[in-house]
Amino acid sequence: MNNAINITINAIQHIGIPVTDVTASQLFYSRLGFNKVMEAPFTDNGGTGTCVMMQRGNMIMELYQLPGAGLSEIRARGNGHIDHVAFDVSDIDEAFNVISEAGFNVIEPEPVFLQFWKNGCKYFNITGPDGERLEFNQVL
Template structure:
């Protein structure tokens, strides 16, 4: 049984959340969820099966900055043990939680083989 289901979302920081909302909606994305993450406007944008997480923060001036990509799971505890057991360098030493969506999310981050940040993310059902 594969507990990792596929891409969950791609995380992109922005220095102007309102402009991001305007621009993403202009090209066809729909803002499907908006949250406040400790004072940082955070939104999830949907276009077909592509979902972006965009949050306001001070960002560097590098064009095309992508912070992370997230893989979807319904088995966050098993996924955490699997990745930890494979020897990947964990960013989070435990499963983290945020009050996003209806019932919150559970997630953890680790470094991929090219030092990219990979998140394993579960939308909690209750």
């Protein structure tokens, strides 16, 4: 049975990992040959968290520390240690419309803008059958 929707997915964009100490995690990944290519704050539940993108070749790991993020906050969020897989898309609005119209469980009501990277990015998430999050992301 092939009822795949017609959407262009270029590649896995990044893997998001919630961390309890973004500095220690950044050091760990740098020892594995990853370099910091972006760092930006974000708002979560009224507090400010930190996101660091670490890149090695065409692999990007997103390390993010939630406000007040100890291990209990990470576990309380209900995600595993790898939080999401992000797919790089060329047109976030088109991807959002195609995914929404196809009846997937879309979490956000519209693509969300973040002041990440040079000109920002837009993303939205869907959930899979076991609650895993798949992010669709366009770097602007």
